[in-house]
Amino acid sequence: MTTATIPKGKLIGAAAASDEERLKYYTAGQWQLVWWRFRRNRLALLGASILSMFIFIMLLAEFLAPYGGTTVDAEYVLGPPQSIRFGDENGFSLRPFVHAVKTVRDPVILKMVPIIDTSQRRFIQFFVRGDEYKYWGSNWIKGDLHLFGVEEGTIHIFGTDRLGRDIFSRIMLATRTSLTIGIVGVLIAFFVGLLMGGTAGFFGGRVDFFIQRLIEFIRSIPNIPLFMGLSAAMPQEWRPERVYFVITLIIGFLSWTTLARRIRGKLLSLRNEDYVLAAQLAGASDARIIARHMLPAFTSYIIVDLIVSFPYMILTETALSFVQLGLRPPVISWGVLLEGAQNIQAIQLAPWLFIPVIFVALAVLAFVFLGDGLRDAADPYG
Amino acid sequence: MLRFFLQRFASMIVTLFFVSVMVFIIIELPPGDYADRYAFRKLASSGDSVTESDMESLRKQFGLDRPPLVRYIDWISDIILRGDFGQSFLYNTPVSGIVGGRIWLTIAMALAAIILTYTLAIPLGIYSAIYRHSIGDYLATVIGYIGLALPNFMLALVLLYFSVTVLNSSAGGLFSQEFEEAAWSWAKFVDLLKHLWVPAIVLGTANTAFHLQTMRAMMLDELNQLYVDAARARGISEWKVIFKYPVRIALNPIVSYLGFDLGKLVAGAPVVALVLSLPDAGELLLKALLDQDMYLGGAILLMISAMTVIGVFVSDLLLAALDPRIRLRETQ
Numbered sequence: 001m002t003t004a005t006i007p008k009g010k011l012i013g014a015a016a017a018s019d020e021e022r023l024k025y026y027t028a029g030q031w032q033l034v035w036w037r038f039r040r041n042r043l044a045l046l047g048a049s050i051l052s053m054f055i056f057i058m059l060l061a062e063f064l065a066p067y068g069g070t071t072v073d074a075e076y077v078l079g080p081p082q083s084i085r086f087g088d089e090n091g092f093s094l095r096p097f098v099h100a101v102k103t104v105r106d107p108v109i110l111k112m113v114p115i116i117d118t119s120q121r122r123f124i125q126f127f128v129r130g131d132e133y134k135y136w137g138s139n140w141i142k143g144d145l146h147l148f149g150v151e152e153g154t155i156h157i158f159g160t161d162r163l164g165r166d167i168f169s170r171i172m173l174a175t176r177t178s179l180t181i182g183i184v185g186v187l188i189a190f191f192v193g194l195l196m197g198g199t200a201g202f203f204g205g206r207v208d209f210f211i212q213r214l215i216e217f218i219r220s221i222p223n224i225p226l227f228m229g230l231s232a233a234m235p236q237e238w239r240p241e242r243v244y245f246v247i248t249l250i251i252g253f254l255s256w257t258t259l260a261r262r263i264r265g266k267l268l269s270l271r272n273e274d275y276v277l278a279a280q281l282a283g284a285s286d287a288r289i290i291a292r293h294m295l296p297a298f299t300s301y302i303i304v305d306l307i308v309s310f311p312y313m314i315l316t317e318t319a320l321s322f323v324q325l326g327l328r329p330p331v332i333s334w335g336v337l338l339e340g341a342q343n344i345q346a347i348q349l350a351p352w353l354f355i356p357v358i359f360v361a362l363a364v365l366a367f368v369f370l371g372d373g374l375r376d377a378a379d380p381y382g
Numbered sequence: 383m384l385r386f387f388l389q390r391f392a393s394m395i396v397t398l399f400f401v402s403v404m405v406f407i408i409i410e411l412p413p414g415d416y417a418d419r420y421a422f423r424k425l426a427s428s429g430d431s432v433t434e435s436d437m438e439s440l441r442k443q444f445g446l447d448r449p450p451l452v453r454y455i456d457w458i459s460d461i462i463l464r465g466d467f468g469q470s471f472l473y474n475t476p477v478s479g480i481v482g483g484r485i486w487l488t489i490a491m492a493l494a495a496i497i498l499t500y501t502l503a504i505p506l507g508i509y510s511a512i513y514r515h516s517i518g519d520y521l522a523t524v525i526g527y528i529g530l531a532l533p534n535f536m537l538a539l540v541l542l543y544f545s546v547t548v549l550n551s552s553a554g555g556l557f558s559q560e561f562e563e564a565a566w567s568w569a570k571f572v573d574l575l576k577h578l579w580v581p582a583i584v585l586g587t588a589n590t591a592f593h594l595q596t597m598r599a600m601m602l603d604e605l606n607q608l609y610v611d612a613a614r615a616r617g618i619s620e621w622k623v624i625f626k627y628p629v630r631i632a633l634n635p636i637v638s639y640l641g642f643d644l645g646k647l648v649a650g651a652p653v654v655a656l657v658l659s660l661p662d663a664g665e666l667l668l669k670a671l672l673d674q675d676m677y678l679g680g681a682i683l684l685m686i687s688a689m690t691v692i693g694v695f696v697s698d699l700l701l702a703a704l705d706p707r708i709r710l711r712e713t714q
Contacts, residue, residue, distance in 0.1 A: 213393070217400050219642070220691045222649035225667060226404075229683050232671035233411030311531070318533050319653050323668055338535075342657065347543045357536050364531040 034300060037377035044373020050366035054175060061176045065169035066149045068131040069332050073154050075102045077164040079114050081352050082156050088118055097121040100153045111349075122150040159352035161340055170332050171356055177333040179363070181248050182313040186306050188252025193259030194302075200260065201267025202290070208264070215257045223254060224319060231325045240331045247326055251313055259305050266298045300374070308371040311364040318360055334360050386702055394695040401687045402461075406454050409680040461684075468677035472670060477681045480666065485685055487662040492647040494578045495586035499643070503590045504636070507597025508629060511605060522594060529591030534650055538584045538657040545580070557661075584654050585647050596635055604628035630704075637704060640697035645690030 028036070038044055057064060067073075082098040100120035103112040128149040135141035149155060158167040200211040230250050234243060270276060279289050314334070320326030321335025322342070329336055334356050340346070341353040421440060441447050448456075460466040467477035510519035557573055604610065605628050613623045651664030659665070663682050670679035 213396075216393075217397055220397055220645065220694050221401060221404070221687050222645040222690050224649040225652065225683055225686050228652065228667070228671050229405075229408040229679060230411075232674060232679060233408055233676075235412065236674075315533055319535065322533075322535055323653055323656055323672075325668075325671060338533075341539075344539070344542050344546060347539060348546075354536075354539075357533070360533060361528075361531040361536075365527060368527065368530060 030296070030300075034377045038373055041373040041376060043369045044377075047366040047369030047371075047373065050362055051370060054179060054363055054366070057172055058176045058179045061172040062133040062135055062143070063145060064147050065166070065172040066130060066146050066155055067166040067169040068133060069170050069173045070165065070330060071131055071169070073156070073160055073164040073166065075164070076114075076154060076156060076160050077103050078112050078162045078350055079103050079156060079160045079164075080350075081159040084124065084157065088121075090118070090121075093121070093123075095123050097123045098150065098153075098155050098157075101156075120153070122153045122155065124148055124150060124155065158355050159350070161353060162350075167337075167352065167355060170337055171334075171359055174332045174334050174337050174356065175359060177244075177327070177331060178314055178317055178335070178360075181244075181251065181317050181333070182310045184248045185252040185255065185313040186309055188249065189256040189259060189309060190302075190306055192253065193256035194263060196256065197260035197263030198267065198290075201264035201271075202286075204268070211260070211264075215260060218254060218257050224316065226254070227251070227316065227320055228323070228325045231320060240328045244327055244331050247317070247320065251316055255309060255312065258309065259302065262301060262305055263298070266301065267294065270294050270297055300377075304371055304375045307367055307374060310367040314360065314363055314367075383702070387699065390695055390698050394691055397691050398688060401691060402458050402684060403454070405680050405684045405687065406457060408683065409457075409676040410450065412674050412676060467681035467684075470670070470675055470678040472673055472675045472678060477678050480678065481663060481681055481685065484661065484663040484666055485682070487660070488648060488651050488664055488686075489689070490574070491578065491581045491585065491651060491660075491662060492644055494582035495589070495647045496640075496643055498579075498582045498586040499590045499593060500636070502586075503593035504597055504633070507594045507632075508601055508624070510594070511598045511601030512624065514602065522598075526591040526594050529587040532587075534584050534588060535653045535657045537587055538580075538654050541580055541584060542658065581651075581654055581658060581660060584658070585650050588650075589643055589646065593636055593639070596639075597632055600632035600635060601628055604631050634701065634705060638697055638701045640700065641690065641692075641694030642697075644693035645686075648686045648689060 025033075062068075079101060082101055084096050084098060085093075086096055087093055088099070098121075100117040100122055101114055102117075103114050105111070106113045126148050128146055128151070129144045130146045130149050132142060132144040135143060154166075156166050156168065158171065160166055161170075196211050196215075200208040227247075227250060231243075231247060234246060238246075276289060276293055279293050284292075317326055317333060318335040318338065321333055322338050324339060327333045327336050337356040338354075338360075341350075346353050418437075421437060457468070460468070465478055467481070469475070470477045470480060473480055506522050510516075510522045513519055557570065557577060605624075607628070610623060610627055613627055614620070618626075648664075651660075651662060652668045653664075654660070655662050655665035656668055663685070667679055667682040667686075669675075670682065
């Protein structure tokens, strides 16, 4: 066990100073205790807030993005990010603005070079009408309202790619794709893991033996090459949506092993607990014992395992799409965005193409922090 | 110990069998068969038209008219008995000829990464557990988190950028130009070592971070145990106490992960190879898969998976040798 130092005056638990606090501790429910413990971990709180930001982006991607994911700005190709300003040599302005920009091909070096016209200010406006979109791709909810935009000209706060598409907008939409892959993958892994682990742990014996061997087998195959092999085997003429669906399935169906192991181990050890024996003696059915007495003992561990497996899914998707064996355009995901930034020239010429990496790293870190915090908090009696 | 060895060996063989079945399924998965693709290639190169009866005879020639089970047995016995992995479309030569040299480069990269991982993770993990909450500990934690969060192709790009701008040399590739086509010699080997550190860092960082955290957590658990206090009370020097007792136990999970490590590192190789333009098996695997050259891809997939399975076997043995509890429990 690790001993954490708790600042004085914030003591919770048996060591609390006053009787009142002690009473509060002893009468609190399990989830209350988990929350108290979780609250003390700053990194975990940070992770949770970053994640809620990501969830916000995921829900409202089209609204937050000033442009559509495939809208091309032919005037500004491979342009660097436009900086948001409150002032320039012509004076100060309370309203934020960007300067008018365009890219032209340099006749000597044949590269696209940006030209900033500092005489023209494009004021940023909020809640503007812009590109029309279908919310979550559905045909029923359409809109054209965007959080911010400019009346004339363009605003590309993260720059544009080599086709002149706005990187900020694409990142917003990619966040949705990549996180939904994570969520669906984790859900699949959760159900399969619960089923297999539960079966193995509950029945034991021969069933347990076979499931254990299956888990060992899946774990001993190097996963990324396996994913690559499977996605390479997909017919090239499949629609991108179908590829997306199948990739999610593959990732989900091959990552249930950790959870299944955890559940099996827990079930096996809980079977010998006194309170399970007591319930059996009191005449409770197997189903009731599992649902009422055993499951609550490790729900928190399951949640932790689910959270911890998220970054793995996200990084797998990114790696697969990066080598062009995962999602394919026009689907926009973090991996697809980074696929355009594969070489050293990209870093030298257009470093802003790497901005999606920040989002990937932030998401992974947030999940890791949250997972660590939850793991510590999951066992409030320890 | 012999019984333990035999048990593990048997389970390794069974796993290898299933791996080979799975690879065979992947080879067979893409729509159309070898004959279709063969005819397509020929057609594309010569412009002749292919009739249905041509296809029939092609299928017969390749043995594709037989049931899958027979084809599997054919395929696997060719591999085991003759080392024949089939034909590559991409290069129009037997697969074994192309893969042979490259798989060794991949293994060399993975080994370099493993050595790097352990020489960094173990001492750093011990250090941050002993000096908990020190600046060094926080630094190790931060580096650990970054190592976990950055996709390794990103790390490869950053290192590449660094070497081009600061060191003024390209970090890509595994050999200098003059050695690329040369036969193996001592000088070429030294040249390889000079280039190996970049892929080793790229592949090893995430693993280092992971092991550093495991080592630290295990050490923290063990340092609080009573037997450590007892050893101290007997007046044994602090360094001896730490290295003789908690470190030995804390090494257990790391050793048990050795096999998976090998697999994970080899698994990351294709992506890194693409960025750093390494002439190894990973790059070949990627090319083969993108072109649906399934025999070539399948062969590499099979080799990589077999390496992992064997790695797990070896680490099981090592663990049993280290920890008597494991070899006794397993044989009961």
